[in-house]
Amino acid sequence: MNTYKKILIPAGLLLVLLVAFFLAGKYFLGRISGLNSQITAAKTEQIALQAKLAILEENQTSVDSFKEKVVLALPSENPVLAGVSQIRSAASAGGVIINNLSGGQITKKDDVNQIAISFDLETDIATAFAVVKAISNSAPVSTISKFSIVSSSENPRISVVINYHWSALPKQLPDITDSSKQLTDEEQKVLAIISNMNFVNFDQDIHPVVRGDSPDRVNPFVQ
């Protein structure tokens, strides 16, 4: 009996030690590996945040010069008035008469809506090309879906269908930890195109009359 005792007690303690090793190993390794993965995630987040902060600091001044232009180029609401204004001003600059100006259907593709405006230009072909080019180079951004020339008399009739586009503004910012990307070369090219566009300036020629401040006019009823 004593002999068994002599063997069983150390064997039992050895077993307890092995179990303690197993449990401690599981606990410590789990904890260390958990901390390690948290540190790795925090470091990845730091890289994304640093990149985002650098982009925002770098673009702090340039965003101000583009924010209005991009919204005028692609407004949040139907830009039919601005579009018609651009068509009229381009035609008037070329001394061209516009006929049959009418709005068409509204269609939607990939979050971008478009409205078709059709019109006829009565002028020589070279002037019509210049007018169409001027319209294409103006904001709001447009696409031409029809262009035809019919010459029956002296002045040919040029029929054009032009589509003006608009899209709703984004409603919320992405998460603060979401990585931001620098503007790509393609996006820079688009910004350059937008910068060179002609923009509608509705209030340029408006001179509001202030009551009591109008110049003296000659009374036509007094001889």
Add this chain to the structure above:
Amino acid sequence: MATNNINLLPSTYNIQKGLNDAVSIGKKVLIGGAFLLVFLASVCSLAIVFFTRQLNTQIQRNNQLKSGIAELEAVEQRYFLIKDRVGKISKVLSSRKLEPTIDQLAVFTDTLPENTTVSSAEVTSGTINIEFLVTSSQSVVQLMSQIISNDQYSQVSLKNFQFNPAKGYLISFEIQK
């Protein structure tokens, strides 16, 4: 009848002694193992303290960056708006199919031979259907050679060739970019 313990093993082989040795080794292993366990647990605890501090420093650094970004929220809004608009404008601009063809047609009609006018034209994506009215046969030759020598078009098909003594030549082409 009295029992006698008879040991047939050689006197040098003592089972009790072997057992005592094994137990003694076992005790040493136990003590060594216990020390090793305590040592490893201490090392791991120190590692946990070190990693926790590192994580806290990292979190603090990230919070500083987040507050820096939050201060520039107005810039972020504008930047995000510009990105959104530019992405969509880029799609619209890339859907322009007629514009390059119209530009080509403008250049082409600008350099027409004398006595030649465009009587009708229709531009669709990549294709120009155009009809010319030519009042002199010399201009017909010039017009033909001008169209043939133009390397901007992949295919030019002569669709119609008419002669009217009162008007002149009516020539139609289908030109593909």
